[in-house]
Amino acid sequence: MTENIKLEDIIKEENKVFGKTAFLTDNPLSYCPGCGHGTAHRLIMEVIDEMDIAEDTIGFAPVGCAVLAYDFMNVDMQQAAHGRAPAVATGFKRVYPNKYVFTYQGDGDLAAIGTAETIHACNRGENITIIFINNGIYGMTGGQMAPTTLIGMKSSTSPYGRTQELAGHPLKMTEIVATLPGTRFVARHAVHTPSAVRKAKKAIRKSFENQKDNKGVSFIEIVANCNSGWKMTPVVSNEWMVENMFPYYPLGTLKDE
Numbered sequence: 138m139t140e141n142i143k144l145e146d147i148i149k150e151e152n153k154v155f156g157k158t159a160f161l162t163d164n165p166l167s168y169c170p171g172c173g174h175g176t177a178h179r180l181i182m183e184v185i186d187e188m189d190i191a192e193d194t195i196g197f198a199p200v201g202c203a204v205l206a207y208d209f210m211n212v213d214m215q216q217a218a219h220g221r222a223p224a225v226a227t228g229f230k231r232v233y234p235n236k237y238v239f240t241y242q243g244d245g246d247l248a249a250i251g252t253a254e255t256i257h258a259c260n261r262g263e264n265i266t267i268i269f270i271n272n273g274i275y276g277m278t279g280g281q282m283a284p285t286t287l288i289g290m291k292s293s294t295s296p297y298g299r300t301q302e303l304a305g306h307p308l309k310m311t312e313i314v315a316t317l318p319g320t321r322f323v324a325r326h327a328v329h330t331p332s333a334v335r336k337a338k339k340a341i342r343k344s345f346e347n348q349k350d351n352k353g354v355s356f357i358e359i360v361a362n363c364n365s366g367w368k369m370t371p372v373v374s375n376e377w378m379v380e381n382m383f384p385y386y387p388l389g390t391l392k393d394e
Contacts, residue, residue, distance in 0.1 A: 158186040160211040167205060171371020173361030174202060176328040177270060178209050180338045181239070184345055185212060194237040195229060197222040199251065201243045202277045203270065220251025223258035226265050237348050239266040245275040248284040248310045255310065262319025262353035266344040269310065269356065272363035273382060280366035284308040287385055292366070307385060311358040315391040322347055322355040323392040327383075329362070329375045340390070352394075360386050 160182040166175045185191050191212050198206040200219040207214035217225040222240035230238045247255050247269050255267070274292055275281040282292040282299055285307050289298040299307075315323040322344060326337035337359060344355030360382050364374035 158183045160186050160191055162209050162211045164208050166209060168202065169363075169365040171362065171364045171374065172202075172276075173272070173328045173359065174205075174270065175209075176334060177241075177268065177337075177359050177361070178206060180328070180334065180341055181241070181268065182210055182212070184338060184342045185237075188342070188345060190237050190345065193235070194239070196239050196241055197226045197229070198241045199246045200277075201246050201275070203241050203243045203246065206241050220246050220249070221254055222246070222251065223254040223263070223265070223267060227258055227261075227263045230263060230265050234264070237266075237345055238264075239268060239345075241268045242270065243276065244269070244271040244273065244285040244310075245278075245281075245283045248308050252284075252310075255314070256317070258319075259314040259354045259356065260317045260319050262321075264348055264351050264353055265355075266341075266348060267354060267356045268341070269358040270361050271310075271358055271382075271386065272361045272366070273307075274363050274366040276363045276366045280363075280368075285310075285386075287381060290381075291368075309386070311356065311386075311391060314354070314356050320354045320356055320392060321352040321394045322390075324356075324390045325358040325360060325386060325388050327360045327378070327388055329378065333388075336388075358386070360388070 168174045195213040197215050197217050198204050199217045199222045226238050226240050273285045279293050281294040286299050291298050311325050314320050324340045327333040347355045362374040362378045364371045367374050
């Protein structure tokens, strides 16, 4: 007997321009509407799917909004203590050197309590991928000022705006790690437009390919919005990000060896 195929199903398949990768779970995203985390999740999982490496991949996410990744990424995931994801990833990669290992961290985690773990993992040249989501604020815990909060930017702990005299300058982690000999690919991207998404995905793909070639640390920063923490609508927050975040955190490749 021939299978009963409906014409409308054929038409739908022919006109299909996008399909969700099987390596994103069916759980509804719990991030605030307009947040860049969901797009970043999708790009990572699409790369893993297209490279056919899901069975050999493990991700490490610490405290903060990033920790929710294990609800949505359909690969092996392990939670790390706040800021310690690069250290835990280092241990796993050294025990299983043929596995693909990535960390997924926010700026309050990677650039604050995890600064030491990040710097030393990059300096040692651990063969891992570090995904760094920079929205300039502590998103999960109440919108406090982060190391990456811009001068003049308001937060729950800097209600009148960050000042250099009191809090110092915003920390450019990507520029810092680019100077270290253990990093081989360092780039900064965004996910607010289709063009930006394509460029970010290309960089993420390259970071995993570098692991296959044992090239050392690949460090990908994604400048993102936090419309809830910034007290803006999603559209306005993206516009504010372009006008204020990008001049201080310019997009592009900083190092490619």
